[in-house]
Structure formats: structure tokens, C-alpha cells
Amino acid sequence: MSIVVRVKQKQIAQLIAKGKRLDGRGLNDYRAIKIEQGVIEKAEGSARVLLGKTEVMAGVKIEIGQPFPDMPNDGVLTVNAELVPLASPTFEPGPPDENSIELARIVDRGIRESKAVDLRKLCIEAGKKVFIIFVDIYVLNHDGNLIDASALAAMAALLNTKMFNYEVEGGEVKIKPGYTPLPVHKHPVSVTFAKINDKLVVDPWLEEEQVMDARLTITTDDDGNICAVQKGGSGYFTPKQIMEAAHIAREKAAEIRKSLGW
Amino acid sequence: MNQKPTCLIKDGIRLDGRKPDELRPIKIEVGVLSNADGSAYIEQGKNKILAAVYGPKELHPKHLALPDRMVLRCRYHMAPFSVQERKSPAPSRREIELSKVVREALEPAIFMEYYPRTATDVFVEVLQADGGTRCASITAASLALADAGVPMRDLVAACSAGKVDNTIVLDLMDIEDKEGEADVPVAYMPSLGVITLLQMDGILTLEEFESAVNLAIKGCEKIYNLQREALRAKYVSAKEGEE
Numbered sequence: 001m002s003i004v005v006r007v008k009q010k011q012i013a014q015l016i017a018k019g020k021r022l023d024g025r026g027l028n029d030y031r032a033i034k035i036e037q038g039v040i041e042k043a044e045g046s047a048r049v050l051l052g053k054t055e056v057m058a059g060v061k062i063e064i065g066q067p068f069p070d071m072p073n074d075g076v077l078t079v080n081a082e083l084v085p086l087a088s089p090t091f092e093p094g095p096p097d098e099n100s101i102e103l104a105r106i107v108d109r110g111i112r113e114s115k116a117v118d119l120r121k122l123c124i125e126a127g128k129k130v131f132i133i134f135v136d137i138y139v140l141n142h143d144g145n146l147i148d149a150s151a152l153a154a155m156a157a158l159l160n161t162k163m164f165n166y167e168v169e170g171g172e173v174k175i176k177p178g179y180t181p182l183p184v185h186k187h188p189v190s191v192t193f194a195k196i197n198d199k200l201v202v203d204p205w206l207e208e209e210q211v212m213d214a215r216l217t218i219t220t221d222d223d224g225n226i227c228a229v230q231k232g233g234s235g236y237f238t239p240k241q242i243m244e245a246a247h248i249a250r251e252k253a254a255e256i257r258k259s260l261g262w
Numbered sequence: 263m264n265q266k267p268t269c270l271i272k273d274g275i276r277l278d279g280r281k282p283d284e285l286r287p288i289k290i291e292v293g294v295l296s297n298a299d300g301s302a303y304i305e306q307g308k309n310k311i312l313a314a315v316y317g318p319k320e321l322h323p324k325h326l327a328l329p330d331r332m333v334l335r336c337r338y339h340m341a342p343f344s345v346q347e348r349k350s351p352a353p354s355r356r357e358i359e360l361s362k363v364v365r366e367a368l369e370p371a372i373f374m375e376y377y378p379r380t381a382t383d384v385f386v387e388v389l390q391a392d393g394g395t396r397c398a399s400i401t402a403a404s405l406a407l408a409d410a411g412v413p414m415r416d417l418v419a420a421c422s423a424g425k426v427d428n429t430i431v432l433d434l435m436d437i438e439d440k441e442g443e444a445d446v447p448v449a450y451m452p453s454l455g456v457i458t459l460l461q462m463d464g465i466l467t468l469e470e471f472e473s474a475v476n477l478a479i480k481g482c483e484k485i486y487n488l489q490r491e492a493l494r495a496k497y498v499s500a501k502e503g504e505e
Binding site: 096098101102104105109112113114214216221224225226227228229230231232233234235236237238239242243246247250 | 355356358359361362363365366369370446451454455456457458459460461462463464465466467468471472475476479
């Protein structure tokens with residue numbers, strides 16, 4: 001932690017102790033969420049999410065390929081994340097680092113475990129041909145809480161995805177005119193907390209992330225069940241803090257789903 | 263391909279004969295590698311895992327050094343022969359993520375500020391995997407750190423809990439992890455009462471999640487006692503050797 005950050009930490013922690021934050025939010029308030037869908041015409045589905053000043057785009061591409069040998073009847077869903085260098089002075093060009101891999105895997109886990117996409121319906125020929133759904137997350141401006149912004153962008157892009165109609169003729173897939181929406185049944189929403197001086201705040205922005213001790217992400221589905229959890233950062237949580245966070249996460253996710261009409 | 267078993271728990275007994283809240287047999291040994299500054303080996307069920315620590319030592323390249331604390335580096339890696347289908351030795355995305363979460367599970371235990379401008383490497387090699395390797399890796403790695411003489415607040419013990427056949431169970435083995443409903447790995451520092459690793463995949467209600475976390479903590483406490491015994495055993499035998 002640099003000296004500047006350490007000075008900031010004191011200020012941020014003192015405010016949080018009084019239930020306040022530098023940007024004027026309450027401890028459990030999200031920044032404004034704005035979602036725009038269908039922003040990339042050439043992608044089968046796309047969305048751009050603004051979470052405060054954090055900006056993330058997600059695009060969905062669909063290809064035909066082979067299923068995994070242990071899931072011969074299921075389509076394949078893969079999530080990848082790029083921390084594009086133009087998004088932050090701290091992002092470097094190059095192959096995905098541990099931060100972008102972790103980000104992609106947290107988003108992937110939420111979508112996969114909640115069974116948001118009906119992969120059964122993406123099978124063309126069992127064991128041979130299935131649809132492969134590529135979700136690519138593109139971080140465009142980093143102002144904190146990339147996980148929640150990326151998870152929203154990925155879901156918004158999937159909800160926007162149109163699959164081409166097809167028929168199978170002699171083992172060949174022939175594309176027919178028209179589109180059908182991707183079978184999306186659940187809307188997992190992740191809620192991320194930062195722990196600063198033993199207090200939890202929701203949706204940390206960049207300055208809070210720089211001074212936080214630890215991070216906790218809890219993803220819940222439409223029924224209020226937990227479908228993914230990830231602790232990050234070099235600090236710790238007490239069991240009590242974790243259960244407190246789980247309850248807040250369920251409430252916040254329901255609020256977000258309601259405000260987005262999901 | 264193996265036939266999937268229709269039920270994983272019959273009359274309250276799991277496939278390997280355990281009760282829901284029972285750990286697999288665990289064997290831990292400290293100081294098993296002569297080149298490393300600290301090392302440990304763990305067998306937990308069919309898991310066989312080696313952990314080694316090198317450092318604290320000078321950090322190269324130097325611009326990565328931190329002026330006020332140590333840099334902890336961690337590599338979790340699975341041997342190509344550790345699983346049924348050969349695993350490519352190149353680090354997978356899963357291994358890169360696990361290296362990160364294992365590091366972040368160990369960091370809170372270490373007095374990092376005692377060793378500014380240095381680095382400590384933790385290498386974990388999974389020789390055979392059978393579910394719950396990240397937890398067993400943390401258990402072994404924290405012993406290897408202690409064996410290397412790195413000052414720590416507490417040992418980190420780790421164990422998973424989850425939901426299998428509608429029952430909350432402790433210490434999932436591979437088939438329970440794959441076929442079960444949910445898996446919750448937890449790392450815990452028992453004398454401080456804090457959680458340093460927490461992940462989950464699967465579907466759990468809030469109540470089930472809470473009981474899984476609590477059960478995992480109980481498992482960590484049992485593993486913690488085994489860790490202390492193993493650490494003591496090394497130094498007792500070293501003392502006997504001197505005499």
C-alpha cells in the first residue's frame with residue numbers, strides 16, 4: 001500500500017465508521033446501474049453496463065462444436081474476461097492474468113450453477129454437435145467492482161442473444177431464416193462487498209477497493225438461493241460477517257432484478 | 263466411462279463408509295524435502311499433496327519488491343498423472359485461479375511486514391487428486407510455512423463442506439463434488455476465529471449455506487489439531503535424533 005493510499009484509508013475508514021462514504025452513498029447502496037442491450041450488431045447478443053463510472057461490455061458469439069465427453073447432451077458455455085489496457089493505467093496488454101481469469105470464473109460460476117441458460121436445448125446431435133456459447137467480457141473503464149458490473153453485462157448480453165434457426169439434413173446443420181431467443185431461465189445477480197476496517201460496504205468503487213482488506217462476492221438466483229461465493233484479497237472475514245453479507249446480498253440482488261425487470 | 267451411482271448416501275452412510283460429518287483419514291508429515299526451507303506432505307483420502315516453501319529471500323526482479331512488506335507468491339499445480347484423464351502440465355485457468363485463492367488464504371496468517379523487500383515462494387504439487395485439493399493444499403502449505411520459520415499469527419486449516427443427496431456433508435471426495443449439489447471450501451484460523459478462504463458453487467439456501475460453513479469450520483478445527491501434532495512430531499523426532 002502506497003503512502004497516499006494509506007492516508008486515504010484513514011479518511012475512508014473514519015467515514016465508514018459513521019455509516020458514510022466518500023461518494024455520499026450509504027454502506028449498502030449501489031451506484032446507478034445503466035444497461036444498454038444490442039450495442040454490437042455483429043454479435044449474437046451484447047450489452048453495455050455502466051455501474052457508476054465503471055463500464056463493461058459483454059458480447060455473445062455462437063459457434064457449432066463438440067460437447068464435453070462427460071456432458072454429451074449439453075451445449076457448452078464459456079466465459080472469458082479481458083481487462084483491456086485502455087480501461088485503467090494498471091491494466092497491461094498480454095495474456096489474461098490471474099485477475100481477469102478469476103473475474104471470468106466468478107461470472108461463469110454464477111451463470112452455470114444457477115442453470116441460467118438451458119444447455120440441454122443447445123444440443124444438435126448428442127455427443128457430436130452442440131452450440132457453443134462464448135461470452136466475452138470487455139472491461140472498458142475501471143472504477144471498482146468489476147465483478148458485479150461484468151456479471152450484469154454477461155446476463156444482459158445473454159438475455160439479448162438471438163440464435164439462428166437451423167435444421168439438420170444428413171448430419172449437416174443448415175441455417176434457416178429467422179431467429180429464436182437463447183433459452184435463459186434464471187437471472188443470477190452477484191453482490192460484492194469490501195471489508196474496510198471491519199465494516200462491510202456494498203459495491204466498492206475504486207478508491208474503496210484500493211484500501212479494502214478483503215472482498216466477498218455472493219451470487220444469488222431468482223429464488224433467493226446462493227449459487228456462487230468467492231472471497232478475495234489478503235484479509236479475512238468472521239463467520240458472522242459472512243452470514244450478514246449473505247442476507248444483504250439476497251436483498252440487494254432482488255432489488256436489482258426488480259429494477260431491471262428481470 | 264464409469265457408471266454414475268444412483269445414490270451417494272444410503273442409510274446415512276456415504277460411498278466410502280463415512281458418516282455425513284466425518285473427515286476422510288488424514289496423514290500429515292512435516293519437513294519432507296531437504297532442499298526446501300520448509301515443506302509438508304498431506305494425504306487426505308486419496309489426495310496426495312506436497313507443499314514446499316522457499317524464502318523469505320531476495321526478490322528478483324527488484325522493482326516488484328514492496329517497501330513495507332513481503333511478497334508472497336504461490337503456485338498450485340496438478341501433476342499430469344494426478345487425475346483419471348491425463349492433465350496437460352501447462353497451468354490451466356482453474357490452477358491460476360486456485361493459486362490466487364490459496365495465496366489469499368495464507369496471506370492473512372503471515373506477519374508480512376516483518377520482511378520488507380523480500381519474497382517467499384509457496385509451491386504446491388498435487389500428486390493425486392480426489393476432491394478437496396485446494397483445502398488440503400492450504401493445510402499443507404501453512405505447515406510448510408511454519409516449518410520454514412515464517413512468523414505466523416496461526417496455522418491455516420482448510421476443509422470443504424457441501425450438499426450431497428440433500429444432506430450437508432463434510433470433506434467431499436471427488437465423486438461427491440461432481441455429482442453433489444454444492445461444494446463450499448473454507449480455510450480458517452482457529453485461534454483467531456476468522457475465515458481466509460471461502461468459495462462456493464452449486465445451489466444452497468441461505469440456511470444450508472450457513473450450516474455448510476459451520477460444518478466446514480468444525481472440520482477445520484479437527485484438521486488444525488492434526489496439523490499441530492504433525493508439527494510437534496517433527497521437532498520431537500529431531501530432538502531425539504540429537505540425543
